[in-house]
Amino acid sequence: MIDARELRKEYGNFVAVEGSTFSVDRGEVFGVIGPNGAGKTTTLKMLAGLLEPTDGEATVAGFDASDPEMRKQLGFLPEESPLYEEMTPISYLQFFADLYEVPGDVAEERMLDTLEKLDLEHHDRKLGDMSKGMKRKVAIARSLINDPDVLIYDEPASGLDPLTTNYVIEFTEQLAEEGKTIVFSAHNLFHVESICDRVAIMNDGQIVARGDLEELQDQYGERRYRVYTTVEVPDAVEESGTWCRVVDSMDGVDATRAVANDRGGEVIDIRTEESSLEEVFLNVAESATPNARTVEEV
Numbered sequence: 001m002i003d004a005r006e007l008r009k010e011y012g013n014f015v016a017v018e019g020s021t022f023s024v025d026r027g028e029v030f031g032v033i034g035p036n037g038a039g040k041t042t043t044l045k046m047l048a049g050l051l052e053p054t055d056g057e058a059t060v061a062g063f064d065a066s067d068p069e070m071r072k073q074l075g076f077l078p079e080e081s082p083l084y085e086e087m088t089p090i091s092y093l094q095f096f097a098d099l100y101e102v103p104g105d106v107a108e109e110r111m112l113d114t115l116e117k118l119d120l121e122h123h124d125r126k127l128g129d130m131s132k133g134m135k136r137k138v139a140i141a142r143s144l145i146n147d148p149d150v151l152i153y154d155e156p157a158s159g160l161d162p163l164t165t166n167y168v169i170e171f172t173e174q175l176a177e178e179g180k181t182i183v184f185s186a187h188n189l190f191h192v193e194s195i196c197d198r199v200a201i202m203n204d205g206q207i208v209a210r211g212d213l214e215e216l217q218d219q220y221g222e223r224r225y226r227v228y229t230t231v232e233v234p235d236a237v238e239e240s241g242t243w244c245r246v247v248d249s250m251d252g253v254d255a256t257r258a259v260a261n262d263r264g265g266e267v268i269d270i271r272t273e274e275s276s277l278e279e280v281f282l283n284v285a286e287s288a289t290p291n292a293r294t295v296e297e298v
């Protein structure tokens with residue numbers, strides 16, 4: 001559904017994105033994560049046809065990203081979406097429905113349905129008088145007015161309170177369940193972990209790791225074992241009447257068992273713990289080779 005090949009973006013002498021290659025299948029949710037300035041927004045804007053790559057190419061829903069036909073298949077949510085302050089949600093969405101030539105009755109049903117799903121009241125309030133969360137919901141509704149197959153969302157929940165954030169993330173999850181192909185960037189890795197099928201980790205303009213969570217955990221994570229014993233063993237903490245020691249290898253498990261047995265006790269449970277996406281991300285960021293990000297003189 002989305003193919004990015006060797007995308008590169010230079011701003012003067014500065015390389016914002018370099019060699020960005022990935023693909024997203026139909027119905028997949030693909031997360032792009034990375035520290036500030038890593039190149040996430042630049043990548044998403046190139047996919048959405050809003051920035052022309054210096055090199056490389058992107059296709060979305062079978063169209064080149066620069067093809068105006070592609071826009072009809074796309075809903076793009078920018079990181080910050082200035083809205084026309086004097087408009088109401090309805091007049092604003094109607095404006096975009098007209099732009100996309102959505103027939104009147106279809107547009108009306110779609111607008112009301114989406115606003116209801118997003119739990120947005122005050123349809124007649126001016127956008128300029130709405131809270132940040134309400135405005136974000138209107139921007140999300142706008143991204144859906146043409147019923148696109150592909151959604152590109154840049155930080156959909158940025159700057160929202162925890163309740164609205166949850167709402168937006170759950171709504172995004174519902175869109176995925178409806179079969180939309182979604183690419184989104186976020187700093188909250190818990191959200192990414194909870195709804196993404198696959199993730200690309202960017203650093204200094206480059207994709208430095210990519211895969212589903214399991215693949216990333218295998219490559220960059222650490223497996224830990226929580227070993228529960230009936231007697232106290234070194235480095236263990238008491239947890240509801242048993243002792244728990246966290247070790248990072250099967251040798252550690254065996255050693256714990258031996259100590260517990262020596263002390264007249266036994267191991268009663270072993271639980272495996274995988275790294276969170278946050279730990280994976282930190283490990284990737286630490287091990288990534290710094291990239292100079294300047295255009296090489298030829």
Ligand SMILES: Nc1ncnc2c1ncn2[C@@H]1O[C@H](COP(=O)(O)OP(=O)(O)OP(=O)(O)O)[C@@H](O)[C@H]1O
Pocket residue numbers: 011014015016034035036037038039040041042043
């Ligand atoms: N128009 C521009 N001119 C010059 N440099 C730019 C321009 N737009 C972005 N950059 C630079 O390109 C780099 C990547 O920016 P980008 O916005 O893609 O990062 P990001 O990963 O989305 O960051 P954040 O998480 O802070 O939103 C940054 O160093 C940024 O300063």
